[in-house]
Structures are given as C-alpha cells and as structure tokens.
Amino acid sequence: MTGIANIKELFTRNLRTSGIYIAFVLIIVLFSALTDGLLLSSRNMTSLVLQFSYILILAIGMVIIIIGGHIDLSVGSVVALTGAVAAVVVIRGGLPWWAGVLAALGTGLLVGAWQGFWVAYVGIPAFIVTLAGMLLFRGLTLEVLNNVSLSPFPSEYTSIASGFLNGLLGGYGYDTFTLVIFAIGVLGFAYNAWRNRRARIAYKQTVEAPVLFVLKLVVVAAVVMWFAYNLATYRGLPAVLIILAVLVMVYTLVTKHSVFGRHVYAIGGNLAAAQLSGVRVKRVNFWMFVNMGFLAAIAGIVYSARSSAAQPAAGNMFELDAIAACFIGGAAVTGGIGTVMGAMVGGLIMAVMSNGMSLMGIDQSTQQIVKGVVLLLAVAFDVWNKKRAAAAR
Amino acid sequence: MVALPETQVSTSSTTGRPVTTDRPAGTRPESATRNTTTGDKYATRTGMADSAPTDILEMRGITKTFPGVKALQDVNLTVRRGEIHAICGENGAGKSTLMKVLSGVYPHGTYDGDIVLDGETAKFGTINDSEARGVVIIHQELALVPYLSIAENIFLGNERRRAGGGIDWNKTNAEAAALLEQVGLDETPTTLVSALGVGKQQLIEIAKAISKDVSLLILDEPTAALNDNDSEHLLNLLRQFQAQGITSIMISHKLAEIAEIADRTTIIRDGQSIETFDMSDAGGSSEAIQDRIIRGMVGRDLDNRYPGRESHPGAEVLRIEDWTVHHPTQPGRVVVEKANLNVRAGEVVGIAGLMGAGRTELAMSVFGRSYGRDISGQVYLDGEKVTVGTVPDAIKAGIAYVSEDRKQYGLNLIEDIKRNISAAGLRKLSKNGFVNEHEELKVAGEYRESMNIRTPNVLVEVGKLSGGNQQKVVLSKWLYTAPEVLILDEPTRGIDVGAKYEIYTIINELVAAGKAVLVISSELPELLGICDRIYTLAFGRITGEVDVTSATQEGLMALMTQETTQETKA
Numbered sequence: 001m002t003g004i005a006n007i008k009e010l011f012t013r014n015l016r017t018s019g020i021y022i023a024f025v026l027i028i029v030l031f032s033a034l035t036d037g038l039l040l041s042s043r044n045m046t047s048l049v050l051q052f053s054y055i056l057i058l059a060i061g062m063v064i065i066i067i068g069g070h071i072d073l074s075v076g077s078v079v080a081l082t083g084a085v086a087a088v089v090v091i092r093g094g095l096p097w098w099a100g101v102l103a104a105l106g107t108g109l110l111v112g113a114w115q116g117f118w119v120a121y122v123g124i125p126a127f128i129v130t131l132a133g134m135l136l137f138r139g140l141t142l143e144v145l146n147n148v149s150l151s152p153f154p155s156e157y158t159s160i161a162s163g164f165l166n167g168l169l170g171g172y173g174y175d176t177f178t179l180v181i182f183a184i185g186v187l188g189f190a191y192n193a194w195r196n197r198r199a200r201i202a203y204k205q206t207v208e209a210p211v212l213f214v215l216k217l218v219v220v221a222a223v224v225m226w227f228a229y230n231l232a233t234y235r236g237l238p239a240v241l242i243i244l245a246v247l248v249m250v251y252t253l254v255t256k257h258s259v260f261g262r263h264v265y266a267i268g269g270n271l272a273a274a275q276l277s278g279v280r281v282k283r284v285n286f287w288m289f290v291n292m293g294f295l296a297a298i299a300g301i302v303y304s305a306r307s308s309a310a311q312p313a314a315g316n317m318f319e320l321d322a323i324a325a326c327f328i329g330g331a332a333v334t335g336g337i338g339t340v341m342g343a344m345v346g347g348l349i350m351a352v353m354s355n356g357m358s359l360m361g362i363d364q365s366t367q368q369i370v371k372g373v374v375l376l377l378a379v380a381f382d383v384w385n386k387k388r389a390a391a392a393r
Numbered sequence: 394m395v396a397l398p399e400t401q402v403s404t405s406s407t408t409g410r411p412v413t414t415d416r417p418a419g420t421r422p423e424s425a426t427r428n429t430t431t432g433d434k435y436a437t438r439t440g441m442a443d444s445a446p447t448d449i450l451e452m453r454g455i456t457k458t459f460p461g462v463k464a465l466q467d468v469n470l471t472v473r474r475g476e477i478h479a480i481c482g483e484n485g486a487g488k489s490t491l492m493k494v495l496s497g498v499y500p501h502g503t504y505d506g507d508i509v510l511d512g513e514t515a516k517f518g519t520i521n522d523s524e525a526r527g528v529v530i531i532h533q534e535l536a537l538v539p540y541l542s543i544a545e546n547i548f549l550g551n552e553r554r555r556a557g558g559g560i561d562w563n564k565t566n567a568e569a570a571a572l573l574e575q576v577g578l579d580e581t582p583t584t585l586v587s588a589l590g591v592g593k594q595q596l597i598e599i600a601k602a603i604s605k606d607v608s609l610l611i612l613d614e615p616t617a618a619l620n621d622n623d624s625e626h627l628l629n630l631l632r633q634f635q636a637q638g639i640t641s642i643m644i645s646h647k648l649a650e651i652a653e654i655a656d657r658t659t660i661i662r663d664g665q666s667i668e669t670f671d672m673s674d675a676g677g678s679s680e681a682i683q684d685r686i687i688r689g690m691v692g693r694d695l696d697n698r699y700p701g702r703e704s705h706p707g708a709e710v711l712r713i714e715d716w717t718v719h720h721p722t723q724p725g726r727v728v729v730e731k732a733n734l735n736v737r738a739g740e741v742v743g744i745a746g747l748m749g750a751g752r753t754e755l756a757m758s759v760f761g762r763s764y765g766r767d768i769s770g771q772v773y774l775d776g777e778k779v780t781v782g783t784v785p786d787a788i789k790a791g792i793a794y795v796s797e798d799r800k801q802y803g804l805n806l807i808e809d810i811k812r813n814i815s816a817a818g819l820r821k822l823s824k825n826g827f828v829n830e831h832e833e834l835k836v837a838g839e840y841r842e843s844m845n846i847r848t849p850n851v852l853v854e855v856g857k858l859s860g861g862n863q864q865k866v867v868l869s870k871w872l873y874t875a876p877e878v879l880i881l882d883e884p885t886r887g888i889d890v891g892a893k894y895e896i897y898t899i900i901n902e903l904v905a906a907g908k909a910v911l912v913i914s915s916e917l918p919e920l921l922g923i924c925d926r927i928y929t930l931a932f933g934r935i936t937g938e939v940d941v942t943s944a945t946q947e948g949l950m951a952l953m954t955q956e957t958t959q960e961t962k963a
Contacts, residue, residue: 199831257830259823266816269805276763276794276802277817277870278785336807 019381020330024345024352031356038359039352042234045227050161050306052351053240054079054299056344058322059329060251061295063343066326067255068288069268069335070119070126074111074133075296075322079315080141082107082300087150087310090157097157104304105297111137112293113286120285134319142312151309159239161306166236174232181237182228185245186221193217240302247295252340264288268335324371325350328378349374448509449474449609449640450495455506457490457499464490465504468666470659472609477631477641479651481686482661483861483889488644489533491661492611496530497523510609527608531598533617533887537586544569544582547601572600576630590749592623599630603639610634611642616650617887620747620915621950628654646889649918652682660689691891699922700894702901706925707738709776710909711792711878716770718751718758718933728754728765730933736878736909741900743920743941744913745949746930752913753797755930756880760794761787774877788817793876795867797883797913799860803867806856810848811837813855813866818873840869845895861892868899879903882913897923917946929953 032039039045058075065072082104090100111133118129152158166175193213200207207213231237255261263284266274275281299318304310329346331338350371357367450472457465465487472478482488493499495508497517508515510526517523520530537546544566553568555561569582578596586594595615602610612631616624624647631641631654645651651658652672660667667689675685687698712735720726729751736742746752757764759772761784772779774790781787787794796802804813814837815822822833837851844865848858855866864884871879881900885893900923904910914920920927920941927944929937929952937952 253827258827259819260826262812262816262819262828265808265812266805269807270801272802273805274816276760276784276796278761278788279816280783280785336805 019385020328020342020345020349023378024349027349027352027356031352031359035356035359039356040230042230044355044359045230046234046238048351048355049238049241049244051355052347053161053244054303054306055318055321055325055351056244056347057247057295057299057302058318059325059343059347060247060340061292062319062322063326063329063331063338063340064251064255064264065126065288065292066323066331066333067268067335067338068264068285069271070285070288071323072115072126072130072133072289072292073319074115074130074137075292075299076315076318076320077134077137077141078108078111078293078296079300079303079318080310080312081111081137081144082297083304083310083314084141084144084150084312086157086301086304087153088144090153091150091310097154100153100157101160101301104301105294108293108295108297108300109290110293111296112290115293116286116289119289120282126289141314145310145312147312149309149311151307153305153308158305158308160243161240161302163239164236165239165242166232174229175236176232178232178237179225179228182224186224189220189224190217240306243298243302247298248340248344255340260284260287265336268332268337270336321350322347324375327382328375330382332382333379346378447473449511450642451507451509452491452495453507453509455491455494455504455508457487457494457504464664465494466664468506468661468664470666471669472640472642473657475635475638475640476656477635477643477654479655479658480642480644480661481648481651481658481690483690483891486661486690486889487664488661489613490664492530492613492642492644495523496520496528496611498530524605527606528611529602529605529607529609530611531602531613531615533614535591535594535598537594537597539587540585542583542585543573543580543589543597543600546586546597547572547582547604549601551605568604569600572604573597575603576600577626592619592626595619595623595627596630599627603634607639609640609642611644613644614646614887615643616645616647620749622747624650646887647916648683648686648890649679651686652679658686660686662690687890690889698890698894699919700898700901702904702923704740704904704925706740707907709735710738710774711736711911712773712776713759714771714773716755716759716772717768718754718765719767721764721766728933729758732770732930732933732935734928734935734938736911738877738907738909739904740926741904741910741912741924743924743927744911744930745917745920745927746913746953747915750930750953751933752930753882754933756794756882756911756913757796759787760784760792760880763794788874788876791875791877792880793817793871793874793878794880795871795882795884797886799863799867803870804855804863806854808855810841810846810851810853810855810858810866814840814851814869814873817870818875821873836873837869840873844869844899859888859892861888861895864888864892864896865899868896872903876908878909878911880911880913883915884912885914885916885919893919917949920949921946929955931955 028039058079062072062075085107086100086104089095089103090097093099115126115129115133118124119126166177193216197207197213208216231241255264263274263279266277266279267281267284271281300315303314307314325347326338326343327333327346328349329338329342329344331343353371353374354367357370362370448471450470452468452470455465455468455470456463468487468491470480470491480488480491490499494504497520500518501516508517510528515523515526517526517528523530538549541549547569548565553561553564555564566582573580573582573596576596576599578593578600580589580593586597589597599610599615615627619627628650631643634641643651643655652675655672657669657671658675659669670685672682675682714733716729716732717727718729720728732755734742734744744752744755754764758768759781761781762768763784772781774792779790781790781792800806805816811833815828815833819828822829822836834851840846841848841851846858846862846865846869848862855863858866868884884900885896888896900910900912912920912924921944924941927939927941927949928935929939929949931953936955937949939949939952
C-alpha cells in the first residue's frame, strides 16, 4: 500500500475516531492564531488544565454511564454536595484535611449507591432518577451549608487543586521532574503502540506504513514534550494533572480491558443479549452509578479546593459540560459506543474554546452560543459519518 | 416498445371512469377473466401483449457496487404481469440489494443498468417515487409503530384528511376496516398494533401496502416469522391478489412455499442472476421443485439436506419435571403447564409447536428464569436436582440457550466478532477482573476456523455479517462456555440452505461429543431430519413424545394442534 493511500485511508476510514483529534488540533491552531499565541503560553496552559480538570474528571464517569445507555444529570449537584460535606468537616468541624476528603468520597459513594439502586434494582430510567437527584442533592447542599458559603479551606486541602510538584530534581529555569515524568509517559505510550502494532501484524491485520507509524509517534511525543516544557517553565507539574492522568489511565484500562468494562459496553450495545449472555445487568448498572458518584466526589474535592470554598451554587451546569464532552468525543446517544480518551479530547475541545474565547474577550452569551453550535455539529458529524458507513456496506 | 396504457383506460371504461395504471389492479377486467390454471395462464398473457406490455418489470444489467464489493453484477430480472415471481438465493447473494435498487432505496444513479416498469424506464430517486408508480416493498423487519392503532399505522404518512387539513377519523377507520377485511384480519381498526402477534402485524403491513394502489408488491421474507397457519393465510392472500391482477415478487427461504405458490423463480447467486425458470417445468412434485431451486442456489446438488448421523444416546443429562410458567405481566395466565421432558447425552431432542405454544417460553424459563414468573417444577442435571435462578447460574450449570432472534437477543451488533464470541465465557478468559485479550483473539480465531465463519478476521463488526455467519457467531459464543446441554431455538431461521447444512453438521458434531441438544423449530422437516425424539407442545402443554423413526409431519401436526392434553409418557 502506498503512503498516500495510507494517509487517505487514515482520514476517511477512521474518520469517526480520528476526526475528533483532527478537530482538536484545528481548534487549537485557530484559537492560538486568534489570541496571538496567548492560548499556548505556559501560564495559560497551566491554568487551562486547572480550570477544566473537574469537568474532565466528571466526563470519565459520564462516558461510562453513557456507554451503558444511561445519563446522569445530577453530577453538578453532587459536586456541590461533596464539596459542602468536606467543608463542614474541615472548616466547621476543624478536622484534618484528609478527613474532609474521606467524608466527601463517602458521600459520593452513598449518592451513587442511592441512584444506582433506583436505576438498577427498581428500574426507573436514569434520566428521571438523576433529574430527581439534581434537585435532591442541590437541596441537601443548601441544608448542609445553611445556605451560606464556607471558606477558606486550610492550605493542605487547597493544595490538592492548586499545588505543584516541582524542584524535586532541580533544573535551571525549568523543572526537570516534570520533564522526566512526561518523558516516561511518552516512552510508555510508544512502547504500548509498538506492542499493539506487533500484535496486529502477528494477527495479519492492516497497519499503517512504518514511516507513518513513526511519524505519528514523533508528532505525539513532540506535542506532549512541548506541553511538558511549557508546564516546566511555569510552575511545574500541577497536582491535579497527576490525579487526572492516573484516573484516565485507570479508567482506560477498566473500560478497555476489564470484565466490568466489557459488560458496560455489552449492556449499552444490546441489553437483552447481555442479559442472556450471563451479564448481571443490575449489578453492573448499580456499580456504574456508584463509580459516577465516586468520581463526582473527586471532582467536588478538586473544585472546592480550587476555590477554597464550598458554595451553595457550586457545580451548576457541570453535568451539561460533562455530557457534552462525551458526545463531542464520539460517544453514542444510544449507548454501546464511546471511549474515555474520546471524552477527554471532547472535554478539552470545550475547554480550549471557552478559554480561547475568554482570552479574546468574547462575552459569556456568545460563548454559550458557540459551544451549543459546536456540540450540535459534533453530533451531526457523527450521525453523518454513521450514515456514510451504512451506505458503504 | 412504448405501449402506454391507453388500452387500459379503454378496458376500464366498463367501470364508467378512466383508470390510470397505478390504480389497484383489482378493477381491471382483463385480470378477472384470466384463466388461473397453471397450464394456459401464459397463453392468456401473450394474447394480451398488444394491450399492455407482458412484462410489468424488466431489470437489465443491474450492477451495484459498494466500496470494495460488487454486490450485484449484471443482474437481469423479468417479471410478467400478474405472476408471483420468487427470488431465491443464499444469504448475501444480493436479493435484498436488488429489491432496494428496484424500490428506490438506492436511488437512480447509484447503480448501473436499467429498470423498465410498464414499458417505461424508471428512475426512482426515493421510495416515494417507486410507490407513486405502484411498486411497494414490505421489508422483512416489520415497520409498524406499536403504540398507534391499526388504522393509524395503515395510513401513516398517507393520512386521510378532511378539507381543513385535520385527519378524517371516520374515513380513516372505515377504509382501514375495509382493508382489514380484504386481508382477512378480524380486528377493529382502533386496536393498538402492540396488542397483535407477528402474524397479524404482517397482515397489517400488507393492508398498508394495498392501501397505496399497488401494482407490484415486493415481499422480503414475508413468512419468516410466521407459523404455518399464518403463512398459509398469507399465501392465500397472495393468490387472491394475483387473481386481482397484482404482481408479486417474493423473497423467501421457505422453499416449500415457493414451490407451492410461485409461477416462476429467479435464482441469484453471488450477486449474479443465474437463471429464471417456470415452476411448471421444474419437476412436478414439491420436493422435485425444491431440489431444483437448491441446485440453482448452491450451484451443485445437495444430495441430502440433513447430514447423516448415528445415534448413540447415553445417560440422561437434563430432566425437567412439572415445569409450570406464568406470564410475566398477566397474572394467572399459564404459559407452560406441567411440562415433563428429558434429554440424554448424545441425543438431539426436538420440540415441535406452533407459534404461541410456549416453546420459547419453556426454554427461556429453564435458562435461568429469563422468562415468566411464578415458575414451579424441578430441573435435574445429570440426575441431580439443580436450581438455576439466574442466567449466570445456568451457564455455570452447563446450559446454553441460543435464542430464536439473534439480532435482538443473541448479538451485540455494534461489537466485533471476537467480543461477541467471548461475551458469555469472559469468566474463562479473565483473571482478577481483566480480560486476557491475546487469549480472546486466539479463541475467536479458532472458532472462526472451526465454525467456518466467513470473514477476513474476527475484528469485523457482527452487524455486517450475513445471517448464517451471525448464527455461527452465536453458536461459537455458547460453545465456548462448554455446555452440557444446548437449547437451540430456531437455529436455522432466516439463513440459507448451505449455512443450514453447516449448522446441522455442527449439531451432529456436538452430540457425537456427548452433548445433549434440544432443538426448537417451526420447520417439521427439519426436526424430522435432525432429531432422535420429538416432543410436541400445544397451548403450553406437552401433548406427545414421538420417536423420529415413527414420526410423520401429519402426526406431529395433529399433536401440535391438540387442545386437550393427554398424559405424557414419562
């Protein structure tokens, strides 16, 4: 196969999966041009990560829920509730920061178990259960906080979101530790890609031409290391980014390679067939929501740590951003399709757009309009792509 | 030849008003007077050649390519006015593609070749274009809205309106009632479609079709989901339409039906039209005609449709005693009543029953109580009483159930072959909750080989496979769970002759390896061909147990329709 045919195939046949990455790159290029490179400054990239980390964390749980064929509208309220619980424990109760973290996680798990019970064992559609949850947990947040904000958190707690790891290995004007961590990540990625490629060749699958493969790795490595260098020259590695990276890796593994992940895809793809194949559908649905509650709690901790306060209105509309991230990232409304990585890129697309538009001084109302249109176009593209694939059959 | 329908206008003048060609053909005097005996029907037809084209449809040199695949290559199809024309071919041969070209699903310009309808070249851009010309297609998958009434479904998209634009309900329901009478369905037009069985729903599809002034009716596997009674009714209806001058094209895998009803048959194999022949020249008896069709479809003689096997039943593996199942949503309604049956190792046991007799319900309730409520009775495996309250329990106990509807209950169509095959046996492939994907790939590859699943690799989406290959994927999935008992519910529904033979061969290999196999089937010849023993089920009760050596179709049918139960033999 010639290189040109190869590139063409990469763009056409895998449009569904690669389209999102191409769009991501285009959006970055567009906004860095519009903001005269401000978007890609070290300082801005660091704050972008910090600012949108909680949406990305929510999107990890949300994409699993969506793959399973459900939806969760309550996560914004759960973010507020878990932050409020942490605040009550740490600020009002004077207990150490980790007690607040544990209390928040416990609350998230309880919330997830509550919603999972109604969805899985009573059989109420998730839309209804979580719509109720949205009201319920917002109300509980107000109760817990007595309708007022609680602040400030002690510095140990806020460093979860605003802390940086740097200086561990020294460096001149940049943080060596950050670079080393990223380099390890890149090498791991390259090794994994190479192993996959070998497995595919062994199984007589089509693979890209060697040149293209190496080129792809080089591009990815260059982009990632450049990003790392920017972080390193600013304040080092944000703690949030470590949390996020660990979550992404763990959940990529879970969705792609675990039995639980398989069962989620099976339920979303064909519920009846999954049931008759011995999938314990109720149990899987239940744990999906418990997991969502857990991740919403992490997002709640990060958010409250970042703002150093628990506010009654915290997390408002977060659910919609998280859901949008999943759909922009290629998840199917009908379930059975989606990836954690896709949801992350979808979330980043939204992040870059909001951030870029803010830098340009575009007001909130216009931003909302643009985001709405992008969401619509992303799903329209997906639908068009599916039709194209069906016609090619 | 440009023979436009002036003559038809003139013949219709007897009714006092001009009629265009796409009026329901039932009003045409020439059709009413034609002789329906097979012998001279074409003589009558050629006599009319001067009044209207003899051939209502001619498809010439149709070639349709999808990226990388030539689905149809230079296909020719000629359909004579007023005939019932069967199209036969294995799954994936291109029958449905051809019909989609004809009905405008694939618009003009996306294929090569010509469609000549009533002597005029047709260039359909949409389905609406073809319907306007009287070509109506009824797809295999019924397309009715369950929570709308019969009348609403019939006139969906074609609503009967009042002058103001609102729907004229009186007219809608009155016309629907007339159409229902025409198709022989005794239901009120306001009944919800969800309340009806598949057989009746199929009739509503037909009523919907004839409400559209059809002159050429295309039926894609109309009887696939129907039981014998409903099928017979439908075939009679087609004959009645024929008498009214409606031409029908019918795709079917049920060769006996084709032998019974079709005037001519066109064989399609590997995207090419192989031959068209008159059924009257095809050998006389139904068997001879079927053999003739099979020969054309597979391109060789299939000496025996059922592979031979020596029967050596061993010890009893599965026994069900006093099994009673109630309907899941209608309390008090008994679906299966005190059923007793057993299956031995190395034995194929059949369950024969009409649709609604409780066959699937019996099987699914045994398989981890997947159906019904208030289930009572005992299940014994290898002589030991077991409780199989959930599907995982059933799988662990060594029971596998291959559903009758593989798309609905058997497969995740948007996933690849590999993941479908491993779906029920992930336990065996995983450690600490994570799947060993190298092993999975290997296992799937082995099944692809041994089951002869025709795909380049196991990473192909299951939804893209033909019915026969899909069924092999489902079978692979269950074989990988290493069951002792396999319950196969309609294992060959909707798959072609060649693939059927392969499935029978697999069944034989299973029993040779000492497995016990329970087969549910609507096709009595199939049960007689592959089983050792057959239970008959009627109205939820087991009405008989027959050894295959002494069984006949007539005998089984008598037991299957018997309303009062007799004591089953233990």
